[in-house]
Amino acid sequence: MFSLATIILSADPKSGGTVQLIMMGAIILVFWLFMIRPQAKKAKEQKKFIDNMQKGDKIVTIAGIHGTINKINEDNTIQMEVNPGSYLKIEKSSISMEWTLAINKPVAEKS
Numbered sequence: 001m002f003s004l005a006t007i008i009l010s011a012d013p014k015s016g017g018t019v020q021l022i023m024m025g026a027i028i029l030v031f032w033l034f035m036i037r038p039q040a041k042k043a044k045e046q047k048k049f050i051d052n053m054q055k056g057d058k059i060v061t062i063a064g065i066h067g068t069i070n071k072i073n074e075d076n077t078i079q080m081e082v083n084p085g086s087y088l089k090i091e092k093s094s095i096s097m098e099w100t101l102a103i104n105k106p107v108a109e110k111s
Contacts, residue, residue: 049097053078060099061090 053059057069059080070087071079078095080088 062096
């Protein structure tokens with residue numbers, strides 16, 4: 001059974017460029033699989049989450065401020081009610097998807 005190391009070590013020195021090209025391609029593939037693809041997927045989920053927000057949703061900002069959406073503005077901002085009668089104008093991108101989903105998760109009933 002041949003391993004990758006055996007193939008590389010037994011390669012003809014004249015064909016070293018081919019082995020280097022294959023290794024470079026493998027490194028790029030691994031980089032794409034473990035770095036670029038997951039971040040693109042997470043960014044897509046965050047955009048979908050922000051687009052689906054509605055008035056009355058409970059949210060948490062990246063800074064940890066809890067509130068309720070009072071109004072969604074056209075300029076990518078949200079009017080958030082933090083206390084009855086107290087409003088903050090924040091950017092949509094400052095909402096934490098993970099924390100917001102965590103506070104909106106239904107409480108598991110104890111049996």
